[in-house]
Amino acid sequence: MARVAREMVEKSGINVDQLVGLLVKNAAAELTTFYYYTILRCNLIGLKGEGIKEIAEAARIEDRNHFEALVPRIYELGGKLPEDMKAFHDASACPPAGLPKDPTDVQALLKVLVEAERCAVRGYTHICNLTAGKDHRTYDLSQAILNEEIEHESWFSEFLGEGPSGHFMRRGETSPFVSKFLR
């Protein structure tokens, strides 16, 4: 634990135990999404599915990166991950991004993807709101993750025909915002 870092956050008026709880739930959402997206990606096949596979893969890898970036902050603040993997899964801040009943229905698959991203956008917006001007490091991290989650939402939303967002696919590197926390 980073004792003084935690004290500073406490002094700012934040309930650190609650904040850590939220970070654990969002870390669980990232890791479980990484897992569920693996299954979704495997099922993105055929003329419609193949065009989305690369984007789903980029989102999958970046969600894993988000998990990796969140974990040190949880421990710095005196928290820890649950030892039981199943408990960790069930604590997720977002529902499981499970395969739709008809795995060949690419539209349904896209809806699962976009809903998972929207849940993440809501979650990190909430953490940013709680920490803004108080816990600078958690805010910086959550804002970096939020930037990437918004891009993920935009990618899938465009495929669902909800209108243009102006974003491009990643060109080579993943996690343009979060990578500074992974070095």
Next chain:
Amino acid sequence: MKEFSKEELARHDGRNGHPAYVACKGKVYDVTRSFLWKDGDHQVLHRAGADLTDSLKQAPHDGDALEKFPIVGTLRHVRTEPS
């Protein structure tokens, strides 16, 4: 439709096998089966068995998020007499 007092609502806290009910704008919703309300807890900050009308103003989603859940009753309005 059943009318809940605040005390009755509080007993539906999602713990020890009790169903998880939450109130919003006078309606009482059953969130027991929601993944996001396991054991009556929601995103660390909220507990079932309570009126969340005010909390929802700060939530990153609006009250529509509750519309997908069954409505099981209404919350009794407590009128406070002016002193």
